[in-house]
Amino acid sequence: MWTLVLNCGSSSVKFALLDVQGGQVRLSGLAERLGSAGASVRLEVDGARRTADLGGGSYAEAFAVLAGTLEEMGVRASVSAVGHRVVHGGERFSAPALITPEVLEEVRACVPLAPLHNPANIAGIEAARLAFPGAAHVAVFDTAFHQSMPEAAFRYAVPEDWYRQHGVRRYGFHGTSHAFVAGRAAQLLGRPAAELNLVTAHLGNGCSVCAVQGGRSVDTSMGLTPLEGLVMGTRSGDVDPGLHDFIARQAGLSLSEVTAALNRGSGLLGLSGLSNDMRELEEAAGRGHVGARLALEVFVHRLAKQMAGMAAAMGRVDGLVFTGGIGENSAFVRRAVLARLGVLGAQVDDAANAAAVRGQGGVISPPGALAALVVNTNEELMIAQQTQALLAEQAGVSA
Numbered sequence: 001m002w003t004l005v006l007n008c009g010s011s012s013v014k015f016a017l018l019d020v021q022g023g024q025v026r027l028s029g030l031a032e033r034l035g036s037a038g039a040s041v042r043l044e045v046d047g048a049r050r051t052a053d054l055g056g057g058s059y060a061e062a063f064a065v066l067a068g069t070l071e072e073m074g075v076r077a078s079v080s081a082v083g084h085r086v087v088h089g090g091e092r093f094s095a096p097a098l099i100t101p102e103v104l105e106e107v108r109a110c111v112p113l114a115p116l117h118n119p120a121n122i123a124g125i126e127a128a129r130l131a132f133p134g135a136a137h138v139a140v141f142d143t144a145f146h147q148s149m150p151e152a153a154f155r156y157a158v159p160e161d162w163y164r165q166h167g168v169r170r171y172g173f174h175g176t177s178h179a180f181v182a183g184r185a186a187q188l189l190g191r192p193a194a195e196l197n198l199v200t201a202h203l204g205n206g207c208s209v210c211a212v213q214g215g216r217s218v219d220t221s222m223g224l225t226p227l228e229g230l231v232m233g234t235r236s237g238d239v240d241p242g243l244h245d246f247i248a249r250q251a252g253l254s255l256s257e258v259t260a261a262l263n264r265g266s267g268l269l270g271l272s273g274l275s276n277d278m279r280e281l282e283e284a285a286g287r288g289h290v291g292a293r294l295a296l297e298v299f300v301h302r303l304a305k306q307m308a309g310m311a312a313a314m315g316r317v318d319g320l321v322f323t324g325g326i327g328e329n330s331a332f333v334r335r336a337v338l339a340r341l342g343v344l345g346a347q348v349d350d351a352a353n354a355a356a357v358r359g360q361g362g363v364i365s366p367p368g369a370l371a372a373l374v375v376n377t378n379e380e381l382m383i384a385q386q387t388q389a390l391l392a393e394q395a396g397v398s399a
């Protein structure tokens with residue numbers, strides 16, 4: 001059963017056509033620089049790569065190329081389901097939802113919570129519904145997996161009105177990835193997910209950790225926005241809430257300039273003064289670059305503290321799971337973090353750790369130690385699976 005998965009950003013669309021059962025990908029690609037003259041799309045069709053210019057570069061133009069390619073492949077008519085990644089579902093969505101005008105309105109109501117992401121997601125959905133009118137469209141939310149967090153984990157210690165009137169609480173993100181890798185880790189460990197307490201670490205350009213108890217999120221490091229928590233590529237993660245006022249006065253910055261600097265000029269980039277790219281930083285640190293070394297040290301220090309905190313949120317931990325570009329590839333980061341987490345009984349098998357790169361996942365801890373695993377995340381497959389599961393459930397209900 002072929003499912004089209006769309007991930008619409010403000011100037012890009014990532015897409016994939018997947019078979020849910022086998023996980024096979026027939027078509028994947030990325031449309032970039034939408035809205036500008038240089039808009040283009042890169043596609044991989046049955047293993048063959050091609051590119052196309054996109055004129056003015058609207059979502060509609062990107063989807064026209066996509067629809068034409070599906071036609072050429074002879075599969076357009078059999079694409080009956082489209083799964084959309086939607087960043088913020090607020091408190092309203094704890095599961096995927098069939099997109100109706102009412103659901104779209106509720107996604108719109110979440111725009112103040114994700115002003116950069118949700119408008120792009122909505123615009124993408126609207127264009128995709130026009131391009132694929134015969135298909136069922138389903139929204140899969142980044143926040144939904146974390147709606148199972150208890151109030152003790154999701155509330156901030158701020159005036160209650162802020163929560164009741166403005167939705168100020170911790171929501172968490174990367175839910176699709178945390179759910180997927182926790183499920184895969186349970187399979188790799190040969191134990192039912194319902195019995196396991198796992199700490200999952202999604203470490204890419206954005207980074208977050210999650211406490212997954214019996215397959216449900218009970219705590220996570222990101223909060224109201226994806227800025228809270230770990231040190232990331234260009235995001236600061238946790239800072240003193242007093243920082244905004246202090247630096248605004250000292251440096252003469254506006255609130256939005258401070259926010260922009262915390263989102264785009266901080267993290268690994270801000271600390272190193274060199275790059276937001278972990279690979280580049282590891283190389284530079286190896287050559288003795290002082291900023292790169294510091295960036296790695298702070299990254300690992302904060303990650304270890306957050307992972308230990310997630311273990312404490314559950315009271316017991318059965319496994320540590322690494323995913324995302326850094327989690328799946330950086331033997332250095334995993335080794336350094338697991339050394340710190342000796343406090344939880346973690347150890348690293350150096351040979352297995354070194355081998356777990358470029359798509360090779362698996363267990364990287366020695367027998368007898370707390371299990372540590374590398375799992376390749378596959379958000380597209382998870383979105384496709386959740387899309388099909390919802391449609392099957394609804395077909396069952398209406399049958």
Ligand code: AMP
Nearest residue numbers: 204205276277278279324325326329330
């Ligand atoms: P993602 O957002 O999941 O694509 O992850 C991007 C991050 O993964 C960047 O910081 C990359 O430098 C990092 N990354 C990718 N490959 C490697 C590698 N072989 N070693 C260390 N970091 C890597």
